[in-house]
Amino acid sequence: MNKAKRGTSLKSEGELLELIGSLLPKPSEEVLTGIGDDCAVIRPSHQRGSLELLKTDALVEGVHFAKGTPLNKVGWKALCRPISDIAAMGGSPHHALITVAAPSDWGSAEWKALYRGIGKVAQEFGVSVVGGETVRSPGPLFLSVTLTGGVTKQNLKLRSGARPGDLICVTGKLGGSFKSGRHLNFQPRVAEGRWLGGERGITAMMDLSDGLGSDLPKLATESGCSFRVAADGLPLHQGCTFHEGVTDGEDYELLITVTAKHWPSLQERWNAASPKVPLTPIGLMLAPKEHSTPLASGYDHLAKKHTTS
Amino acid sequence: MNKAKRGTSLKSEGELLELIGSLLPKPSEEVLTGIGDDCAVIRPSHQRGSLELLKTDALVEGVHFAKGTPLNKVGWKALCRPISDIAAMGGSPHHALITVAAPSDWGSAEWKALYRGIGKVAQEFGVSVVGGETVRSPGPLFLSVTLTGGVTKQNLKLRSGARPGDLICVTGKLGGSFKSGRHLNFQPRVAEGRWLGGERGITAMMDLSDGLGSDLPKLATESGCSFRVAADGLPLHQGCTFHEGVTDGEDYELLITVTAKHWPSLQERWNAASPKVPLTPIGLMLAPKEHSTPLASGYDHLAKKHTTS
Structure with a gap:
């Protein structure tokens, strides 16, 4: 045609x-x-x-x-x-x-x-x-x-509320969803999301479906911020590389931003409430004029297809 | 296989x-x-x-x-x-x-x-x-x-409220939706449905998407009734047979049942409110022990496919 x-x-x-x-x-x-x-x-x-x-x-x-x-x-x-x-x-x-x-x-x-x-x-x-x-x-x-x-209304968390200086955190671990088969039997973080919705200091939240490399830039754009992610600080599933943790997608973990002021008490309360699921700080929101950490992007349905297995 | x-x-x-x-x-x-x-x-x-x-x-x-x-x-x-x-x-x-x-x-x-x-x-x-x-x-x-x-709550009309003795009526005309191309540019009866929802005496309502021959039996089953339809009383689009009016489907007209007591005043009020769209009585709901008029059934996605044109 x-x-x-x-x-x-x-x-x-x-x-x-x-x-x-x-x-x-x-x-x-x-x-x-x-x-x-x-x-x-x-x-x-x-x-x-x-x-x-x-x-x-x-x-x-x-x-x-x-x-x-x-x-x-x-x-x-x-x-x-x-x-x-x-x-x-x-x-x-x-x-x-x-x-x-x-x-x-x-x-x-x-x-x-x-x-x-x-x-x-x-x-x-x-x-x-x-x-x-x-x-x-x-x-x-x-x-x-x-x-x-x-x-x-009080518990609603959007993608657009993050501010420069907020910490970026993820629940659980990232990467390898397809090779491990986890994309077919993951546990959506309903209890954790509801708990986080009721906490003070959470400024934005989204779920990681396309991969951190696609999803974090979306959150940053909606919030009008840039971001920095530490290459050695990602919580990865066993056997996964940083690249896989960023691009594999279908982690279905929660990505949140939290004010620096509220982080210490949030961390303490999280560890008591969800001892089995880690909540890990992985970076920082920056002023929009700063350069964001370049991250390989994950899944875009229009651009490519995953090889599913 | x-x-x-x-x-x-x-x-x-x-x-x-x-x-x-x-x-x-x-x-x-x-x-x-x-x-x-x-x-x-x-x-x-x-x-x-x-x-x-x-x-x-x-x-x-x-x-x-x-x-x-x-x-x-x-x-x-x-x-x-x-x-x-x-x-x-x-x-x-x-x-x-x-x-x-x-x-x-x-x-x-x-x-x-x-x-x-x-x-x-x-x-x-x-x-x-x-x-x-x-x-x-x-x-x-x-x-x-x-x-x-x-x-x-007062205006809600279900399929299950018809009773023996209620009149069965349809809005507009039936048949020929595919051959005329009407299935691609029909007008959903939103104003009419809202108006009928506010009227007294309407006991059941549904839209005709699969054809009268499929849809009326569904309404009758939900209401626990049988029904009689007069073969010469259907409002048909020009050039359509009774069989087409019953089986073609995709008419997107409203099928209602109304108590005999409320019908005369409803008819009068309808003609004043919707002078361009007919509301035609086509039959009667019967006690469940009676035999329903046998109607050829219309569309069932699992049973067959329409030839679209």
Whole structure:
């Protein structure tokens, strides 16, 4: 096909989001945060202090998981991913709508395996599956999950609140999600996110889905800051290099920024509340005129595909 | 592939929904209606009288629209379909999340065309697009739209409220949606649905997406009734047969039931409020022991595919 006829090609997800935004009417006033954070945030006009969170997330066979992946694991991953986004706002997940476009030769065994994985997540995190759709796909298996959630106004944590001088911290360890298979059985940090949402001094929060090298620059841009990350200070999974910790993606850990003043007491309280999950300072937010540490970027769906295994 | 290895095959969408329901935990108490009506209905614990509506809907190239369909029309249809479901509950649409899995050769021209169609609907019906996702698809174009909405407790209309003796009515005309191209530029009955939601005597409401022959039996089952439809009484689009009016699907008209007592005043008020859209009585709800009029069934995604053109 003639490329010239198809208009300018799009180089990144960011460029595409900008184009899409320009073609849509301005969101209504009750939309606090639309496209651009982990979730959309709605302030219903008739409620005080209580915010609604909305997130949708898609999984495509051959892109987010390899053909032949056990379907209960695909189901687990499909519902855990948006749960991780709700957690990254300081919120709790509520209701899910699940759409599955399935290959035409699926029988009850395939549906059972998929929904056993989904049902396990729903049970564990108190999510009600309230709707969805099943269609036959002439292409690969495709799942789209929409999740609602809630958070109080005080506990809401956005990407945009970090300030120069804040410490950058991550929960857990990074890297090797694909080679270890962790991308199919990770635990979204719901309890940790809710706990952090209630703490003082947390200025921004997001979940690490595309990899620190992609996600930290997004947080920094939203906050109008630069950043410095220490090359030897990343908490890495065993056998992972710094490069893998930065670019592998699908860690589903929480990235937070916290004021230097609040860090000592936060650290102490975290260690008491979550003794099994480390919270590690990995760098510092800087004034926007400073140069950010160059980090190899992780996953961009428009730019490349992960080799899933 | 060996069919025996794949477990029992599934004969209908209803059978699949039953299987899925059995694998999921029981929804929480605030879920008034989960899987099974046009939308899910949530009663937030902190609100009185105000209900949240949730709907998700997918479009697959080659199933819901033919390859080569102008993308602005695909965008129009993708957002109008769930709007029609919100209308069928008596509600108003609020916020949309839109996921697009696009072929890898799409450039900005394709994205622009698609989102021009979506933007037009959003503008016309006051919907805010608050999020979504764009992924590259190794298969056909796939869209998944989730829409939230709201309705007061008094105005909510479910499928389950019809009683023997109620009149069955439809808005507009039926049949020929595919051959006329109407399935790509229909007007969801939002104003009409909201108006009907506020009227007395309406006992059930749903939108006609799969065709009267599929949809009326669903309403009857949910209401625990049988039904009689007069073969010569259907309001048909010009050139359409009774069979087409019953089976073509994608009419996106509203199907309602109304008590015989309220019908005369409703008819009068409707004609004054909506002089351009007919509201036609087409039959009667019957006691469950009666035999329903046999109707050829319309669309079932698991059973067959529409030939789109």
